[in-house]
Amino acid sequence: MAEYLGAGVFVPENDPQHREYLTEAGKGYLPLQQCDDCGAKIYPARTMCPECRSSDMTWVAASGKGTIYSYYIVPHPINPAFKDFVPYPVILVELDEERGTMGEHRALRIVGNLLGDDGNPAPREDVAIGKRVEVTIVDLGDGWGLPQWKLSGEPDEHEAWQIPHSYPP
Amino acid sequence: MAKGHGLLRGKYAVVGVGETEYSRNSGRTTRQMGVEAVKKAIDDSGLDYDTTSWGTTCYQVGDAAGSEIIFSDLGVRMDYQVDTWGGGSSSETLIGLAIGALEAGLCDAMVVYRTMNGFTEMRIGGTPVGAPAGPPPFMTRHGDHTMHSRIYGIASALQNFGLSFVRHMYEYGTTPEQLAHVKVAHSKGASNNPKAYYKQRLTVDDVLNSRYIVEPFHLLDCCVETDNATAIVITSTERARDLPRPNVAILGTGGRTHKWSPDYHWNHGPINQVGGIYTKDVVFPNAGIGPEDVDITGSYDAFTFTTLLQLEAYGFCPIGEGGHYVSDGTIELGGRRPNNPSGGHLCEGYTHGMNMVIENVRQLRGEVDDYCEGEHTYDYSEGACRQVQDPQITMNLGWAQPPTGSSLVMTNQV
Numbered sequence: 001m002a003e004y005l006g007a008g009v010f011v012p013e014n015d016p017q018h019r020e021y022l023t024e025a026g027k028g029y030l031p032l033q034q035c036d037d038c039g040a041k042i043y044p045a046r047t048m049c050p051e052c053r054s055s056d057m058t059w060v061a062a063s064g065k066g067t068i069y070s071y072y073i074v075p076h077p078i079n080p081a082f083k084d085f086v087p088y089p090v091i092l093v094e095l096d097e098e099r100g101t102m103g104e105h106r107a108l109r110i111v112g113n114l115l116g117d118d119g120n121p122a123p124r125e126d127v128a129i130g131k132r133v134e135v136t137i138v139d140l141g142d143g144w145g146l147p148q149w150k151l152s153g154e155p156d157e158h159e160a161w162q163i164p165h166s167y168p169p
Numbered sequence: 170m171a172k173g174h175g176l177l178r179g180k181y182a183v184v185g186v187g188e189t190e191y192s193r194n195s196g197r198t199t200r201q202m203g204v205e206a207v208k209k210a211i212d213d214s215g216l217d218y219d220t221t222s223w224g225t226t227c228y229q230v231g232d233a234a235g236s237e238i239i240f241s242d243l244g245v246r247m248d249y250q251v252d253t254w255g256g257g258s259s260s261e262t263l264i265g266l267a268i269g270a271l272e273a274g275l276c277d278a279m280v281v282y283r284t285m286n287g288f289t290e291m292r293i294g295g296t297p298v299g300a301p302a303g304p305p306p307f308m309t310r311h312g313d314h315t316m317h318s319r320i321y322g323i324a325s326a327l328q329n330f331g332l333s334f335v336r337h338m339y340e341y342g343t344t345p346e347q348l349a350h351v352k353v354a355h356s357k358g359a360s361n362n363p364k365a366y367y368k369q370r371l372t373v374d375d376v377l378n379s380r381y382i383v384e385p386f387h388l389l390d391c392c393v394e395t396d397n398a399t400a401i402v403i404t405s406t407e408r409a410r411d412l413p414r415p416n417v418a419i420l421g422t423g424g425r426t427h428k429w430s431p432d433y434h435w436n437h438g439p440i441n442q443v444g445g446i447y448t449k450d451v452v453f454p455n456a457g458i459g460p461e462d463v464d465i466t467g468s469y470d471a472f473t474f475t476t477l478l479q480l481e482a483y484g485f486c487p488i489g490e491g492g493h494y495v496s497d498g499t500i501e502l503g504g505r506r507p508n509n510p511s512g513g514h515l516c517e518g519y520t521h522g523m524n525m526v527i528e529n530v531r532q533l534r535g536e537v538d539d540y541c542e543g544e545h546t547y548d549y550s551e552g553a554c555r556q557v558q559d560p561q562i563t564m565n566l567g568w569a570q571p572p573t574g575s576s577l578v579m580t581n582q583v
Contacts (some may be wrong), residue, residue, distance in 0.1 A: 075381050081304035081307075
């Protein structure tokens with residue numbers, strides 16, 4: 001059975017969108033659905049293209065590059081699976097794909113965690129809005145993979161911005 | 170008929186309110202608390218238990234006793250009942266639904282109630298107290314977005330909402346100090362509210378010196394989870410004229426309007442604006458007023474920042490200027506437009522929105538429960554008055570998550 005952080009990862013047989021999503025990610029890339037009729041790229045996994053209401057979609061590989069759009073740091077685990085993972089950054093990544101093509105303020109924005117080179121959560125100092133990131137796939141077993149993120153090493157897209165520290169150290 | 174037609178403006182009224190103690194150790198079932206709150210609200214209304222045609226609606230998330238139990242204990246026969254699923258944003262939404270049931274001739278009076286052991290049974294984030302200690306599996310249900318959210322450690326309400334407000338900080342320079350002023354303002358009201366769970370007046374430094382729950386949000390940016398039940402009674406304004414309580418008419422509601430893709434809203438920006446940007450286009454035309462007409466706001470303050478984002482969305486200040494609006498004294502007791510003078514969810518208690526509706530009803534009646542003996546003094550020093558002077562219009566701002574809003578406008582000018 002697939003596992004992540006010591007907890008089982010389970011998708012019922014009647015949920016092919018998510019089974020396929022994890023299977024495609026297991027091949028080593030960030031999977032998006034692309035609508036066969038209107039060409040829209042779709043994330044998260046859906047049962048219908050919300051742009052044109054077609055049911056015909058095909059999995060395609062995203063470039064896997066993007067920019068941190070927002071983030072926060074979680075110091076305490078709620079699910080005990082995260083007890084050795086804290087503190088961890090939750091980041092919202094704006095993908096390079098489809099930027100500026102879907103209308104004002106729209107983009108494909110994907111939540112995930114920023115990881116360091118060792119696969120552990122990146123330290124607070126490394127996280128900032130404006131930093132460039134690229135996808136990295138974490139193996140869940142059984143051929144399934146989970147898209148995560150690491151710094152790409154590219155120059156910041158714009159001046160990097162970090163949460164002002166307002167708690168006495 | 171079109172959205173926001175306003176044809177029922179002022180036609181229905183809130184005639185009864187009631188609640189239990191706000192505690193963290195009720196020691197009672199949601200059934201027993203619900204019965205107490207509903208009975209208090211019906212008693213307050215003066216409507217007859219036996220000869221009134223009653224309808225009822227409640228909301229819950231599988232954590233509370235339903236209407237068929239509550240009304241059986243009360244010995245009241247129901248002509249209409251629709252219990253619904255939901256938490257925040259339900260109060261205002263169900264008041265609109267209740268008006269619909271009354272207008273449709275399904276019954277003559279409607280009860281809306283919420284009963285919850287929000288501290289001792291079901292905590293915020295949906296974690297039942299006493300759940301197994303081991304990690305639960307990451308498992309999709311009904312095709313939900315577990316593989317796009319919970320598996321990344323996004324579990325609680327704060328973790329669901331946080332990305333929206335951090336983007337607000339980035340774009341507009343909004344600071345943790347400005348946010349802290351929301352807690353300061355609400356605690357000022359709570360200090361004059363005998364029912365409030367937290368009555369202590371707080372400072373900006375108190376908030377900033379409390380530990381991070383999710384950085385950049387502090388413990389005191391979060392509301393107080395409590396056990397409690399709350400209820401209100403609605404009937405026609407015509408019927409209300411024969412009842413003993415001061416009349417509080419409903420000018421308009423907006424019910425759980427959504428931004429695009431509310432199941433995963435980040436693809437549709439601006440992500441730092443919330444569902445109220447759509448609700449306002451329903452509720453203001455329905456009520457026939459604008460934000461400048463409102464004397465008291467009642468925001469859904471699950472967190473300090475939910476207040477700020479809602480006040481911006483409804484136009485109480487321009488988008489991006491919420492940090493100034495919440496920190497310049499406007500929203501404090503004694504300010505130009507107080508917000509949650511009861512202390513709200515941050516200080517009084519957590520009821521998924523109902524207690525702020527009850528507070529506004531009492532404010533409009535001119536009879537909030539504070540420490541005044543006899544007439545209200547309008548002395549807002551600690552341990553004194555919290556009655557706002559001569560309010561005429563109040564507005565409740567309901568919140569479920571960043572893309573979802575609901576609203577209610579009430580008046581005593583009937």
